[in-house]
Amino acid sequence: MDVSTGTQDDEPGLPGFPAPAPASPYRVLARKYRPQTFDDLIGQGAMVRTLANAFAAKRIPQAWMLTGVRGVGKTTTARILARGLNYARAGEPEAGPTIAMPELGLHCQAIMESRHMDVLEMDAASHTGIDDVRGIIDGIRYAPVSARYKVYIVDEVHMLSEKAFNAFLKTLEEPPPHAKFVFATTEIRKVPVTILSRCQRFDLRRVEAETLSAHLARICAAEGVDAEAEALAAITRAAEGSVRDALSLLDQAIAHGAGQVTAAGVRDMLGLADRGRIVDLFEAVMRGDIPATFAELRGQYEAGADPAVVLSDLAGFTHLVTRLKLVPEEAGADPTLSEVERRRGSEFASKLSVRALSRAWQILLKAVPEVQAASRALAAAEMALVRLAYAADLPTPDEALRQLKAGEIGRQGPAASPSPAPP
Known part of the structure; x- marks a missing residue:
């Protein structure tokens, strides 16, 4: 009897032979190749350069606002930012926030897996009310348990209600020194100006076609998948600058082509014409x-x-x-x-x-x-x-007018025309 699943084994293991390891669930490419450091982010060089200079000069604001279209890495960037704010290595002196993270620090794994006690993530799409914001305000006064900063990541922040936004104002303007906020949204125009004025804003760009196509080629090489350049170009066009969309389409194309990504297969999958x-x-x-x-x-x-x-x-x-x-x-x-x-x-x-x-x-x-x-x-x-x-x-209208005038002049005869006909 398998205790973990509650099912009866058809063939119980023989003595002395180890039980087979459970098969690990498949992870989609968008999660498997999610960036872990600032160096892994593609197409966002301006934002990384600004953060590097701010960390080096110790000019760290209390809140950031990340905006952009879907799939360009807003939530991923927020987690990397929380990791950089709290980066520390065992046995080394306190170095402060940094964007250089050559190896996993004390808090990195827990932050990347969204289970760190001092990095709290909230989805504003499902927590829109003032009571959810009150929970953040009540807990922000306490110091972090083990990390350097308490980091609050609020995804899809534009979904908060008007009362929730108003409750955020005072805390967001003068938070405790140990608290930082990272907001992410796809609808920046729905965020009140009073909130925007208290945040440092970064507009994450659509990833350029050349960069995204090269990124897909690297992933295909890492996965051992044969991919035609024309097929990757078609996926890049369909993704419209979204890395997540591109990886989801690539995942689908690999399954569609049984391990090979061809231009004909991608066209058939997307309903495109040659x-x-x-x-x-x-x-x-x-x-x-x-x-x-x-x-x-x-x-x-x-x-x-x-x-x-x-x-x-x-x-x-x-x-x-x-x-x-x-x-x-x-x-x-x-x-x-x-x-x-x-x-x-x-x-x-x-x-x-x-x-x-x-x-x-x-x-x-x-x-x-x-x-x-x-x-x-x-x-x-x-x-x-x-x-x-x-x-x-x-x-065109001007050509039609000239033709019409030329036709009228021809019917009137040359004597009735005071000026030569236009060409």
Whole structure:
């Protein structure tokens, strides 16, 4: 009988043979490769430099406000910050807060596992009332048990009620010297100005595509996973600068491809179309070739692509062509672009006018929500492409006005024209 699980063993272990070790649960990549030190944070160099200078000069504020989009490391940074504030090593003299943590200190493991008595984490999404804040205010007067500082980490702080925010004001402005606050939020505009003025604010940036793609490649190498560069580029584009989103998609792609991450597998998983086929669709619709446009769209739909995603990718390629027309040197600056997009995008940029590209962008931008809300997504996408194909060759308002004037002058005859016709 297995006491831990309450189940009967089918084959009890023989004497002298050790029992098999229980299988450890799988940890997702976003947790397995969570940064442990400031050196592990990617894409946040400005914040790390500011904290290093503040710690070195002993200019440590009483509260920090971390803001940014989801998945850029706000809560992780808060824990690393709490670890740096309380970092100490056994047998060494007191050195004070630091961002240099070459090894685990006395409190590091407990802080990283969210079980340290002096580092308290509160999720404001589920503790929104004034009573939860009163609990913090009542406990802040007592000195820390073993660490240097009492650190209060409040995640999603914008969810606190108005009364809870008001209860925080006096304590946040003049806390005891042993107390520090670290707030994290994705909705910085919902935090009252009275709270913001008492905090040192850090805006965590979206991680750049090149940095994020290289990070995914390192993780694939550490996991022993074969990953195509085009597949990692597709995951990077879909993550939109969020490291957690990128790692979650990579985890899913590894499972989808049975240990191999391929571009075709990622496209199938995300419902994306082949980037080369998006370029073919763009060429057909800008040429006004309706049969070729319908055939290409239906082919991508039958291959598993979502019509709304196809139009969104088409709008993205339109934006790329516009950028290449206005800033040609950007063709080699984006690592997420494929060779087909670079080469053919530059060709379209040399042929199409900015006005035609701007008109195509406006049509596609309005078409995407229409297709998402339509009961027949494919039909709605086809009608949107018809609008785009027929609008591609339409003259702009100033061109139409010049043509209209030229037509009227021609009908009146040269004698009635006091001035020569415009070109």
